[in-house]
Amino acid sequence: DGGITQSPKYLFRKEGQNVTLSCEQNLNHDAMYWYRQDPGQGLRLIYYSQIVNDFQKGDIAEGYSVSREKKESFPLTVTSAQKNPTAFYLCASSMRSPYQETQYFGPGTRLLVL
C-alpha cells in the first residue's frame, strides 16, 4: 500500500534537547511538507520541499530544521530554540509543487515537553 508514515506517534522532549520526527512516503511524490497543528489554529506550514536537496521555510520555521537527502524522506528536527514545541505535527506530500496538487497526509506525531 502506498502512503505516508510518520514516527513516532508520540515523542517526549526534555528542555534543551533536539528531537527529530520522521516522515517517509512511497507515493513517488516530489513535494513534501511539514505542518504544525495547535488547537483552534488549523495547520501552519513549517517547511516544504519541492525536490531533493532543496527546501524552503514556511510561515513558522524558527526553531525547526529539515533535510531532504532522499525523495522518500523529509525529517523534521525540533531544536532547543523552539520554546513552545508542544503540538501535533503533520507531514504531507504531493505530486509536484504546491500549486494545483492535492496533498496527502501522514497520521501525525504528537510532541510533548517533559
Place this chain on the structure above:
Amino acid sequence: AQSVTQPDIHITVSEGASLELRCNYSYGATPYLFWYVQSPGQGLQLLLKYFSGDTLVQGIKGFEAEFKRSQSSFNLRKPSVHWSDAAEYFCAVDRGDMRFGAGTRLTVKP
C-alpha cells in the same frame, strides 16, 4: 490579506439530520479549494476538491460542496449525517501555497 475562514468553531447535529459547514476565502482570483476531515489524533483525509468546471463537487462518504464565486464560498454539505461523521473538518485553499482554515468540529447526537 489572503485567507480562508471557517466561521463555525463547533457544530452539533442530530444523526440523520442534514449538515452544512461554511468556508469563505479572500483571494484576488479563484483559488483551488479543498475539504479535509480529521478524526481525533489522526492525519487529514481528503473529502473533495474543486479546481474548475462544475461548481457542485461530489466527494467521498456522501459529502458534496458547492463553489459560489459571487460569495467567495465553498460550503460542505451532507444530506444525512451518520455518527461516524463526527470529526474535525478543514477547508483549504491553494493559490500558490496551501492555506487551511481553523477547522470546524462536528459533534453528532444520537
